[in-house]
Structure formats: C-alpha cells, structure tokens
Amino acid sequence: TDIEKGTYPHFMLKEIDEQPLVMRKIIQAYQDENGRLQINEEITNAMLKADRIYIVACGTSYHAGLVGKQLIEKLAEIPVEVHLASEFGYNMPLLSKRPLFIFISQSGETADSRAVLVKVKEMGYRALTITNVPGSTLSREADDTLLLHAGPEIAVASTKAYTAQIAVLAILASVAGAAKRVPTDLDLVKELGIAASAMDTLCDAKEAFEQIAAEYLPATINCFFIGRSIDYFVGLEGALKLKEISYIQAEGFAGGELKHGTIALIEKGTPVIALATQTNVNGSIRANVKEVETRGAHTCIISMKGLDTAGDRYVLPHVHELLTPLISVIPLQLIAYYAALHRGCDVDKPRNLAKSVTVE
Ligand code: G6P
Numbered sequence: 001t002d003i004e005k006g007t008y009p010h011f012m013l014k015e016i017d018e019q020p021l022v023m024r025k026i027i028q029a030y031q032d033e034n035g036r037l038q039i040n041e042e043i044t045n046a047m048l049k050a051d052r053i054y055i056v057a058c059g060t061s062y063h064a065g066l067v068g069k070q071l072i073e074k075l076a077e078i079p080v081e082v083h084l085a086s087e088f089g090y091n092m093p094l095l096s097k098r099p100l101f102i103f104i105s106q107s108g109e110t111a112d113s114r115a116v117l118v119k120v121k122e123m124g125y126r127a128l129t130i131t132n133v134p135g136s137t138l139s140r141e142a143d144d145t146l147l148l149h150a151g152p153e154i155a156v157a158s159t160k161a162y163t164a165q166i167a168v169l170a171i172l173a174s175v176a177g178a179a180k181r182v183p184t185d186l187d188l189v190k191e192l193g194i195a196a197s198a199m200d201t202l203c204d205a206k207e208a209f210e211q212i213a214a215e216y217l218p219a220t221i222n223c224f225f226i227g228r229s230i231d232y233f234v235g236l237e238g239a240l241k242l243k244e245i246s247y248i249q250a251e252g253f254a255g256g257e258l259k260h261g262t263i264a265l266i267e268k269g270t271p272v273i274a275l276a277t278q279t280n281v282n283g284s285i286r287a288n289v290k291e292v293e294t295r296g297a298h299t300c301i302i303s304m305k306g307l308d309t310a311g312d313r314y315v316l317p318h319v320h321e322l323l324t325p326l327i328s329v330i331p332l333q334l335i336a337y338y339a340a341l342h343r344g345c346d347v348d349k350p351r352n353l354a355k356s357v358t359v360e
Pocket residue numbers: 058059060061104105106107108109110113156157158353354355356357
C-alpha cells in the first residue's frame with residue numbers, strides 16, 4: 001500500500017485522528033452551492049417511496065446501522081429494521097410492500113452483505129450502498145451509492161468509517177426528512193461542524209483515555225460497556241473494538257437488561273464503562289452504575305457536558321443528542337487502542353481477523 005503512517009506508530013491511531021477532518025469533508029461533499037445538504041434526487045425519491053427501510057451490514061457497519069435506524073426514524077419518519085447480513089438469509093423478514101434496502105459496508109466487498117444484495121436484487125427490490133470504496137462490488141451491484149469520503153482505512157479495526165457512516169446516514173435522514181417536511185430543530189450542517197470540533201478536543205485528550213486504559217484494564221479478563229438508548233449501541237461498538245484488538249472479553253449491555261441476567265457477572269474489580277450522554281436516560285443509567293458499584297464493579301462514567309456530570313470520569317463536549325455517537329465512540333476507540341498497546345498486541349493486524357471478509 002502507498003498509504004503511509006507518517007509519524008504515527010499505527011494506522012489505527014492515525015485513522016482515529018482523521019475523524020474531525022473526515023467530518024468536514026463529508027459536510028463539504030454533501031453541500032450544494034447554497035450550503036444546503038443534498039443527496040442525489042433518485043436516492044431521495046427512493047427514500048420517500050419506501051414504506052420501510054431494511055439496513056443490512058456486518059461488524060462495525062452493523063453498529064453504525066443501529067444508530068442509523070434512530071436517525072432515519074426520528075428525522076425522516078420512515079420505519080427501519082437493521083439486520084446482520086449473515087443472519088438475513090435464514091431469518092428473512094416479512095418484507096413490507098415497498099421496501100428499500102440500505103447496505104452499509106466500509107470496504108464494499110463483504111461477502112455476507114453481498115449475498116443479501118444479490119438476493120434482494122433478484123427479488124426486484126431497490127438497493128442503496130453506503131461505502132467508503134467507489135467502484136467496490138456492493139457499490140457496482142446496488143442501484144445507488146453514497147460515499148463516506150473517509151479516505152482509505154487500513155487498520156483492521158474500523159474507526160473513521162464508523163463515524164463517517166453515521167454522518168452520512170444523518171445526512172440521508174435529514175435530506176429525506178426535509179423533502180417530507182418533517183418538522184425538526186436540527187441544523188445538521190451546523191451540528192456536524194460542532195461535532196467535528198468536539199472530535200478535535202477528544203483527539204487532543206488522548207492521555208486521559210490512555211490513563212483510563214491503564215487504570216481499568218491492566219490485567220483484566222473482561223470489561224462491560226453499559227448504556228441506554230443510543231448509548232447502548234455505542235457501547236456495543238466499544239466492546240467490539242476492545243475485543244478485536246486487545247483480546248479482552250468485552251460486552252455491551254443495555255442498562256435496563258443488567259438486572260435480567262448479566263449483573264451476575266459483576267464481581268469485585270470488574271471494569272464497567274458507562275456512557276451517559278442522553279438526557280432522558282441520565283437518571284436510569286446512573287442507577288445502573290450504582291447497582292454494579294454496590295457489587296464491587298470498578299466504574300467509569302463518560303458523560304456529556306450539559307447533563308449533571310459531577311464526579312464523572314470524563315465529560316464530553318456538548319453535541320446534539322442525536323449525534324452523540326460521533327463523539328462518544330472516540331474515547332472507546334482510544335481506550336481499546338491503549339489497552340491493546342499496553343498488552344503488546346498487534347494493533348493494526350489483530351489475530352484471526354481480516355479487513356474485509358470476502359467469504360461467507
Ligand atoms: C470485517 C472487519 C470489521 C468490519 C466488518 C464489515 O470483519 O474486520 O472491522 O466491521 O468486516 O466490513 P465492511 O467492509 O462490510 O464494513
């Protein structure tokens with residue numbers, strides 16, 4: 001590859017740092033001459049015609065899809081289902097009358113996703129691919145493509161593609177919502193700009209996250225991420241990052257589900273990282289933190305400015321509540337990075353994993 005790491009020790013760290021720039025590139029790429037967000041009219045029309053959207057993806061792209069569902073349902077008022085590509089064939093959902101399929105794939109080459117694309121195209125349905133790679137297989141075989149503009153992602157663990165996917169999904173949702181005249185208070189260009197600046201702040205605060213990794217994950221065998229609502233989805237991604245590169249057993253849990261089983265796993269010293277960025281669940285996620293603390297967990301709250309944050313380990317800069325995944329994921333990416341580094345793991349090329357998996 002002719003992509004260089006420059007002064008960075010790893011591609012993953014470089015790619016984490018590129019996220020603010022990628023945000024700004026995406027804003028530019030999707031603006032018209034008047035500064036308004038736009039997407040190709042055919043795609044907007046396909047969104048407006050759809051009575052239900054089926055998002056299909058794998059891995060990190062699936063986690064971006066979970067956030068995308070919230071964005072599309074809130075901003076465009078179209079119902080969305082999110083499916084793991086590898087499961088879709090066995091558990092084919094009963095489709096609505098006018099489905100639209102959205103494939104999210106950084107590489108555009110994932111075989112599991114492609115198998116579903118081929119199938120739904122055979123059935124005569126319309127498909128949109130959201131990918132980082134122009135001309136990739138999923139891009140060529142779908143009816144339409146939206147590009148991530150994230151630049152090549154080399155590290156196996158996906159970082160900048162995840163935030164780029166969420167930003168592009170937000171733009172898609174917002175443009176469709178505007179075309180449908182769904183009322184909103186969201187000025188997305190402005191809010192994505194604010195998120196990009198918040199990302200800068202976080203990328204400049206690496207020591208704080210290296211410290212968390214050193215303090216919470218030195219010799220641990222497991223780690224839990226908890227959150228509610230949109231924070232839960234980001235917790236799933238944080239757990240995946242940690243598993244992929246540090247080989248620490250990690251799981252993301254919905255705060256409310258803890259009491260239904262997983263709390264049994266908490267013992268003295270178990271690290272629990274809680275995300276608390278959403279006003280409507282702020283009290284309940286903090287109650288979960290108390291519950292696990294009572295059972296000995298070593299807890300770390302990452303919250304957001306504007307909420308009641310006294311005593312929290314890290315307070316994120318404030319961004320629009322629908323866009324918090326863009327920034328709350330960065331501490332989790334960096335915690336995973338430093339945990340892997342401290343363990344002497346091969347950060348960019350973790351064992352048993354491939355950047356794009358072209359077999360089913
Ligand atoms: C592989 C990678 C993951 C990635 C997944 C989906 O398993 O290791 O990081 O999230 O594939 O890849 P895609 O290119 O379809 O987004």
